[in-house]
Amino acid sequence: xxxxxxxxxxxxxxxxxxxxxxxxxxxxxxxxxxxxxxxxxxxxxxxxxxxxxxxxxxxxxxxxxxxxxxxxxxxxxxxxxxxxxxxxxxxxxxxxxxxxxxxxxxxxxxxxxxxxxxxxxxxxxxxxxxxxxxxxxxxxxxxxxxxxxxxxxxxxxxxxxxxxxxxxxxxxxxxxxxxxxxxxxxxxxxxxxxxxx
Amino acid sequence: xxxxxxxxxxxxxxxxxxxxxxxxxxxxxxxxxxxxxxxxxxxxxxxxxxxxxxxxxxxxxxxxxxxxxxxxxxxxxxxxxxxxxxxxxxxxxxxxxxxxxxxxxxxxxxxxxxxxxxxxxxxxxxxxxxxxxxxxxxxxxxxxxxxxxxxxxxxxxxxxxxxxxxxxxxxxxxxxxxxxxxxxxxxxxxxxxxxxx
Numbered sequence: 001x002x003x004x005x006x007x008x009x010x011x012x013x014x015x016x017x018x019x020x021x022x023x024x025x026x027x028x029x030x031x032x033x034x035x036x037x038x039x040x041x042x043x044x045x046x047x048x049x050x051x052x053x054x055x056x057x058x059x060x061x062x063x064x065x066x067x068x069x070x071x072x073x074x075x076x077x078x079x080x081x082x083x084x085x086x087x088x089x090x091x092x093x094x095x096x097x098x099x100x101x102x103x104x105x106x107x108x109x110x111x112x113x114x115x116x117x118x119x120x121x122x123x124x125x126x127x128x129x130x131x132x133x134x135x136x137x138x139x140x141x142x143x144x145x146x147x148x149x150x151x152x153x154x155x156x157x158x159x160x161x162x163x164x165x166x167x168x169x170x171x172x173x174x175x176x177x178x179x180x181x182x183x184x185x186x187x188x189x190x191x192x193x194x195x196x197x
Numbered sequence: 198x199x200x201x202x203x204x205x206x207x208x209x210x211x212x213x214x215x216x217x218x219x220x221x222x223x224x225x226x227x228x229x230x231x232x233x234x235x236x237x238x239x240x241x242x243x244x245x246x247x248x249x250x251x252x253x254x255x256x257x258x259x260x261x262x263x264x265x266x267x268x269x270x271x272x273x274x275x276x277x278x279x280x281x282x283x284x285x286x287x288x289x290x291x292x293x294x295x296x297x298x299x300x301x302x303x304x305x306x307x308x309x310x311x312x313x314x315x316x317x318x319x320x321x322x323x324x325x326x327x328x329x330x331x332x333x334x335x336x337x338x339x340x341x342x343x344x345x346x347x348x349x350x351x352x353x354x355x356x357x358x359x360x361x362x363x364x365x366x367x368x369x370x371x372x373x374x375x376x377x378x379x380x381x382x383x384x385x386x387x388x389x390x391x392x393x394x
Contacts, residue, residue, distance in 0.1 A: 088226040
């Protein structure tokens with residue numbers, strides 16, 4: 001019976017992304033040991049957020065209103081659009097402080113193996129959005145995976161007859177790391193994408 | 198406001214052990230995207246477990262009764278006791294299927310820097326338990342850290358006038374790995390603890 005409860009706890013936690021069996025045990029026991037009021041607070045926080053967060057009608061990011069702050073911003077460029085796979089990617093990019101345009105969330109990448117075709121993604125919404133906008137550059141920041149690259153090419157191909165400039169995030173050696181630890185593909189791309197000193 | 202909610206979500210999740218900021222974002226967005234009924238189920242599971250799990254009066258492991266299944270077991274040896282830091286360690290050891298005795302949870306290790314002296318651990322309970330038992334071997338399975346080793350020595354020293362045999366978990370090279378990847382201390386201990394072929 002304890003075994004069953006523990007299994008349920010571990011299964012519940014390891015259903016979350018990036019949490020394996022061992023982490024689930026560690027977190028599970030932490031929750032079991034947690035003071036009752038702090039546990040209740042944690043549960044309340046999760047419920048509050050779940051209830052209040054919605055997806056932005058324009059870009060697909062998260063917001064607590066109809067349209068998110070970034071889409072409504074008047075200080076950000078309307079000529080520069082960054083296409084990402086998931087809403088969380090926006091927060092990783094925002095953290096860099098390097099991008100001052102707007103965003104568009106695809107909701108995934110084209111992946112025939114998982115049955116995800118272009119129609120399952122917000123690509124038609126992207127085309128619609130581009131029609132009625134002044135966008136000059138599209139930074140396609142899908143992940144540097146086979147699917148991410150294929151999705152980027154697919155979108156660029158759809159729009160090849162427009163004047164839009166297409167860009168991809170650069171690949172290269174991690175800052176603070178050494179060439180030794182870069183895999184051959186990354187290092188190869190870093191050489192091809194070399195920058196003038 | 199969305200930023201505040203998201204910060205709250207990330208802070209709530211990254212307060213859990215082993216979850217950093219990036220994992221918290223990943224898990225947070227997963228929860229946001231999760232279907233409402235599945236989310237409610239997750240919350241209910243966590244609450245049910247939190248309500249029903251208690252600590253075993255004998256060994257300190259988790260149980261849904263007064264005394265846990267392992268302590269009550271009549272097929273497990275009462276002569277062989279394994280001392281661990283935390284209840285979760287029991288589950289890692291049980292997974293190996295190599296130990297058929299009983300357990301005792303210390304609730305931590307001696308760590309002066311964190312203000313944890315022997316009085317904060319279940320050491321007096323261990324001594325009490327040993328008095329009224331037929332234990333012949335004490336496997337002190339605290340972690341192979343400075344504090345874990347010191348705690349093991351402390352316990353062995355307290356009991357040095359008894360007939361109990363003290364053992365520690367062996368250190369050595371990870372199975373499937375190579376000597377190259379073992380750190381010098383582990384490899385040193387693996388050599389000292391070499392086994393007859």
